[in-house]
Amino acid sequence: xxxxxxxxPERGTEETALITGSEAIAVACKLADVDVIxxxxxxxxxxxxxxxxxxxxxxxFDCEYIVAEGxxxxxxxxxxxxxxxxxxxxxxxxxxxxxxxxxxxxxPALRIPMIAMVGNxxxxxxxxxxxxxxxxxxxxxxxxxxxxxxxxQEALDTALIAYRVAEDRRIFLPCGISCDGAFLTHSQxxxxxxxxxxxxxxxxxxxxxDLLLHPDNPITVAPQANEDxxxxxxxxxxxxxERVPGVIREAYADFERIFGRKYGNPFFEEYETADADVVxxxxxxxxxxxxxxxxxxxxxxKKVGMVRLRWFRPFxxxxxxxxxxxxxxxxxxxxxxxxxxxxxxxxxxxxTRAALYTDTISKHPPVLNFxxxxxxxxxxxxxxxxxxxxxxxxxxxxxxxxxxxxxxxE
Amino acid sequence: MAISPFVEIDATQKLDPFKGVKKIPLEEYFTxxxxxxxxxxxxxxxxxxxxxxxxxxxxxxxxxxxxxxxxTYYSTSWxxxxxxxxxxxxxxxxxxxxxxxxxxxxxxxxxxxxxxxxAFCGDGGGADMGLGAISASLTHxxxxxxxxxxxxxxxxxxxxxxxxxxxxxxxxxFSPPGKMKRIMHHRWKKNTAGMLAAGHPECKYVATVCMxxxxxxxxxxxxxxxxxxxxxxxSLDPCPKGWDYDPYISHELGELAVTTGIWPLYEVExxxxxxLGKTKEIAxxxxxxxxxxxxxxxxxxxxxxxxxxxxxxxxKVDEMWQKWLIPGVIPMMKDVEGDKPPAE
Ligand SMILES: Cc1ncc(C[n+]2csc(CCOP(=O)(O)OP(=O)(O)O)c2C)c(N)n1
Ligand code: SF4
Ligand SMILES: [Mg+2]
Numbered sequence: 001x002x003x004x005x006x007x008x009p010e011r012g013t014e015e016t017a018l019i020t021g022s023e024a025i026a027v028a029c030k031l032a033d034v035d036v037i038x039x040x041x042x043x044x045x046x047x048x049x050x051x052x053x054x055x056x057x058x059x060x061f062d063c064e065y066i067v068a069e070g071x072x073x074x075x076x077x078x079x080x081x082x083x084x085x086x087x088x089x090x091x092x093x094x095x096x097x098x099x100x101x102x103x104x105x106x107x108p109a110l111r112i113p114m115i116a117m118v119g120n121x122x123x124x125x126x127x128x129x130x131x132x133x134x135x136x137x138x139x140x141x142x143x144x145x146x147x148x149x150x151x152x153q154e155a156l157d158t159a160l161i162a163y164r165v166a167e168d169r170r171i172f173l174p175c176g177i178s179c180d181g182a183f184l185t186h187s188q189x190x191x192x193x194x195x196x197x198x199x200x201x202x203x204x205x206x207x208x209x210d211l212l213l214h215p216d217n218p219i220t221v222a223p224q225a226n227e228d229x230x231x232x233x234x235x236x237x238x239x240x241x242e243r244v245p246g247v248i249r250e251a252y253a254d255f256e257r258i259f260g261r262k263y264g265n266p267f268f269e270e271y272e273t274a275d276a277d278v279v280x281x282x283x284x285x286x287x288x289x290x291x292x293x294x295x296x297x298x299x300x301x302k303k304v305g306m307v308r309l310r311w312f313r314p315f316x317x318x319x320x321x322x323x324x325x326x327x328x329x330x331x332x333x334x335x336x337x338x339x340x341x342x343x344x345x346x347x348x349x350x351x352t353r354a355a356l357y358t359d360t361i362s363k364h365p366p367v368l369n370f371x372x373x374x375x376x377x378x379x380x381x382x383x384x385x386x387x388x389x390x391x392x393x394x395x396x397x398x399x400x401x402x403x404x405x406x407x408x409x410e
Numbered sequence: 411m412a413i414s415p416f417v418e419i420d421a422t423q424k425l426d427p428f429k430g431v432k433k434i435p436l437e438e439y440f441t442x443x444x445x446x447x448x449x450x451x452x453x454x455x456x457x458x459x460x461x462x463x464x465x466x467x468x469x470x471x472x473x474x475x476x477x478x479x480x481x482t483y484y485s486t487s488w489x490x491x492x493x494x495x496x497x498x499x500x501x502x503x504x505x506x507x508x509x510x511x512x513x514x515x516x517x518x519x520x521x522x523x524x525x526x527x528x529a530f531c532g533d534g535g536g537a538d539m540g541l542g543a544i545s546a547s548l549t550h551x552x553x554x555x556x557x558x559x560x561x562x563x564x565x566x567x568x569x570x571x572x573x574x575x576x577x578x579x580x581x582x583x584f585s586p587p588g589k590m591k592r593i594m595h596h597r598w599k600k601n602t603a604g605m606l607a608a609g610h611p612e613c614k615y616v617a618t619v620c621m622x623x624x625x626x627x628x629x630x631x632x633x634x635x636x637x638x639x640x641x642x643x644x645s646l647d648p649c650p651k652g653w654d655y656d657p658y659i660s661h662e663l664g665e666l667a668v669t670t671g672i673w674p675l676y677e678v679e680x681x682x683x684x685x686l687g688k689t690k691e692i693a694x695x696x697x698x699x700x701x702x703x704x705x706x707x708x709x710x711x712x713x714x715x716x717x718x719x720x721x722x723x724x725x726k727v728d729e730m731w732q733k734w735l736i737p738g739v740i741p742m743m744k745d746v747e748g749d750k751p752p753a754e
Pocket of ligand 2: 450451452479553566633648650
């Protein structure tokens with residue numbers, strides 16, 4: 001059972017607490033004064049709901065905390081609550097997220113700014129508790145904003161940023177915050193807890209405005225449209241998603257001003273890339289062994305860097321392509337699979353290659369794909385060293401397979 | 411009913427029963443713009459439902475005829491705020507909307523006022539797919555909302571397929587009478603209202619209605635909204651397209667469903683069961699049940715029935731009236747353990 005370890009600060013003082021990624025998001029929900037939260041048990045995301053429950057039971061957090069009878073209901077309840085003006089939070093993992101799929105489909109279409117935590121988990125079968133990114137990635141075409149975080153601090157901060165971006169009237173789209181199961185959901189780290197005043201300054205109240213479902217605003221939401229209007233309605237979602245990068249930039253700039261924490265480029269983090277020959281790209285906590293390996297490789301004179309993708313939707317194609325074209329080879333480390341995809345590659349590699357195939361970029365480095373860490377298997381420092389070795393060979397013009405599995409038993 | 415001190419109850423609207431047809435307000439909140447079939451009783455249920463509830467109401471509607479035919483883009487028939495909900499989500503929709511109002515009013519983010527929340531669903535959406543969500547929502551005593559299940563006895567919108575609420579033997583597009591099998595659909599109709607009443611002891615109000623008895627039906631809806639907490643109303647709605655009859659007899663078929671004893675009218679209010687209208691008269695011996703043949707033979711969906719089929723149908727309805735612990739509500743036989751209470 002999750003034990004509450006953070007004591008929440010008074011309004012005026014920023015405090016530091018040793019908490020997990022899940023607890024960090026629970027604290028963000030409290031600070032954001034979320035109105036309706038729905039829970040359903042599945043590991044590993046459900047620890048966030050245990051922390052929320054404790055906050056509610058202790059009278060520290062005033063919200064409707066509803067335990068649903070399944071994930072489909074879990075997401076449908078908050079979807080309707082959000083349409084009625086409430087700020088909402090929910091989440092899931094693995095097959096739980098898949099069970100909610102119908103609700104996940106309609107939520108962006110209805111322009112509902114729901115924030116959901118995905119405690120990334122392998123899909124059944126066979127049953128496995130460990131992390132894989134396929135769960136969250138299944139909604140990548142539907143209009144969800146998707147962000148992967150790396151630390152508990154980033155989880156807390158990103159949750160606040162997600163509310164700010166999602167609830168912006170120019171956007172009104174849901175956002176999934178992916179936290180690697182166990183590596184982030186259950187690992188404790190020192191986290192700076194912002195003050196209520198800071199949060200209030202950063203995050204305006206959710207205002208559903210002209211879309212509010214209320215007797216004072218008697219609208220009909222989602223009438224049957226068919227071929228004479230569906231394309232125009234889809235196009236509005238397209239336009240909203242197109243506006244997201246600008247709103248994300250504004251939010252991160254304000255975040256830095258108010259909280260004093262810098263994230264640099266909001267869309268991806270670069271580590272030791274300034275002089276790098278080759279880079280390794282991935283999402284989430286894969287960055288941990290990658291950073292360690294890079295330090296080791298650099299002490300041996302190998303100029304390896306890392307690009308950690310934060311925002312997968314919207315995909316920062318142009319910026320990323322510009323960045324990656326600087327290197328002699330790019331290795332994409334996918335903690336997911338996409339059987340039968342082009343070159344049998346993972347999702348991130350496939351999208352990265354697509355991003356690079358543009359006429360604004362003349363230099364296309366080879367993009368090698370490495371599938372690893374499935375089902376929660378650790379990606380080790382030697383695994384990363386092997387990737388670096390493969391990248392150097394590709395950079396020298398050696399023919400390499402497009403997709404390799406790493407850390408796999410022979 | 412004892413109420414836990416941890417349950418936080420909000421005020422509901424005062425909705426006294428309409429004392430006669432002439433006292434029903436003229437204002438309509440479900441008006442022109444829909445394109446349901448002529449004689450569609452479910453559309454009548456929608457109209458009466460919001461008339462009974464009044465303007466300070468939010469309505470959430472599951473996929474089905476009452477979505478597709480009522481809310482064509484740019485010609486909605488709803489005067490009150492209305493939102494589509496997924497086929498199996500009426501329970502979650504009612505719960506979510508009610509929770510949003512409660513939280514925002516308590517925290518001062520929204521003006522405090524009792525607002526009716528009604529989530530409706532068809533028999534397919536409610537009694538089949540959404541049963542789990544409805545069941546869960548009826549266990550939440552803190553939230554005020556009504557779930558109304560309009561039962562046209564098929565998945566009508568998708569071209570009349572059988573559901574768990576389709577009567578025995580009915581011809582649907584998934585159960586056509588054929589050369590080898592006259593009766594493709596041999597399941598008996600689910601007892602949804604009885605099951606929900608028996609299974610959810612905290613639910614303060616469950617009723618069955620039929621809008622051929624409109625005043626009674628509207629007053630059940632008003633009571634369900636006023637009493638507070640999650641409540642459930644199940645209406646039986648003749649459907650000319652699905653049941654295959656001339657639209658002008660819709661009203662008559664609704665009456666026959668009740669007078670043949672096939673569709674008992676009752677309410678369970680704070681654990682007290684009351685039979686209503688003609689059903690009460692039948693139970694008290696003041697009215698003789700009509701033969702089911704009069705009801706069945708007016709509908710094309712039973713046109714393939716032989717005398718044996720009609721007899722079987724009649725015997726099942728007789729069984730319900732003569733053997734069920736409570737006719738139409740509790741399908742357990744009275745003579746358990748040789749008529750002695752099992753615990754004796
Ligand atoms: C998840 C899902 N499955 C199937 C459908 C297709 N569908 C649309 S309307 C409908 C019929 C619903 O039947 P019912 O709830 O009885 O309402 P009615 O159409 O009879 O009014 C179905 C099956 C759907 N919309 N969603
Ligand atoms: S098919 Fe039946 S329920 Fe649907 S609109 Fe026609 S009459 Fe009404
Ligand atoms: Mg139906």
